Amino acid sequence: MERKVEIVEVAPRDGIQNERVLLPSADKIELIRRVAEAGTDRVEAASFVNPRRVPQMADAEAVMAGVERRPGLSLIGLVLNAAGLERARAARCDEVNVVVVASETFSRKNQGAGMADMAAAAAAILQDARAAGMRTSVTVGAAFGCPFEGEVPADRVLAMIESLLPAQPHEIALADTIGCGVPTQVRALLAGTRALAPAARLRCHFHNTRNTGLANVLAAVEAGVDALDASTGGFGGCPFAPAATGNVATEDVVYMLERMGVATGIDLDAVLRTAQWLGERLERPPIGGLSRAGRFPAVSAGACA
Numbered sequence: 001m002e003r004k005v006e007i008v009e010v011a012p013r014d015g016i017q018n019e020r021v022l023l024p025s026a027d028k029i030e031l032i033r034r035v036a037e038a039g040t041d042r043v044e045a046a047s048f049v050n051p052r053r054v055p056q057m058a059d060a061e062a063v064m065a066g067v068e069r070r071p072g073l074s075l076i077g078l079v080l081n082a083a084g085l086e087r088a089r090a091a092r093c094d095e096v097n098v099v100v101v102a103s104e105t106f107s108r109k110n111q112g113a114g115m116a117d118m119a120a121a122a123a124a125i126l127q128d129a130r131a132a133g134m135r136t137s138v139t140v141g142a143a144f145g146c147p148f149e150g151e152v153p154a155d156r157v158l159a160m161i162e163s164l165l166p167a168q169p170h171e172i173a174l175a176d177t178i179g180c181g182v183p184t185q186v187r188a189l190l191a192g193t194r195a196l197a198p199a200a201r202l203r204c205h206f207h208n209t210r211n212t213g214l215a216n217v218l219a220a221v222e223a224g225v226d227a228l229d230a231s232t233g234g235f236g237g238c239p240f241a242p243a244a245t246g247n248v249a250t251e252d253v254v255y256m257l258e259r260m261g262v263a264t265g266i267d268l269d270a271v272l273r274t275a276q277w278l279g280e281r282l283e284r285p286p287i288g289g290l291s292r293a294g295r296f297p298a299v300s301a302g303a304c305a
Ligand code: ZN
Pocket: 014, 176, 177, 205, 207, 236, 247
């Protein structure tokens, strides 16, 4: 039986949200078209947050209105509160990704409320989204460490997940928001989450800030993760992680997994072309290793396996 891991493309949201260059809506729509064309079934297309705090996402509605809908393509909107859910629903997102963080200080700075209040709000949003017929996922940010508090105990992450289970999210994601995590944490958190929620799909979100991104991907795949977030070109900084080098690059993740015999369904050559295209738009070169070194074996376009 062939193993498959789903890649959730986050370049249109996490990848660009902290970039200096503000992409026009048409370029964001083209980015989503390209990643869908490459074989990605789920794309984090926009976030419905305060446009004053995240100017790059101010045109979320315009992007969603302009993006091509395809059978089998799920467009995800990131939301933090009920107003965000309403916007995501009106913009016809297929899925909402509700974010909470496992740190009291980070929660207050990033979301404007403490952990307990955010978890309660998230549970209500998940239930409302589900009732509206949308797929739901909840992402626990700062699950591997906090830029303000340092180490985040696994027990706290798991307690937060447990508090969200009555809302029955379709998927639970563990996010290394600042790119500080290591594979032993990945194994422990995934095993703990699996024990709490045996029926939920599990997803991981890694940043390669300290070069542990692909090691964490491998640990997650070996621990049976269902989906991984990745960003074409490896773009994706974090305002709380100075000199962050971005999300794990889609091209690097696809290359490693496919060569290991783990299917992703994604055309690596198409990802590499889009990474270059996006780098030109953002006025800086892609960060992913494959984008710099080229694929191996160096065969011509068309071969995806
Ligand atoms: Zn991120």
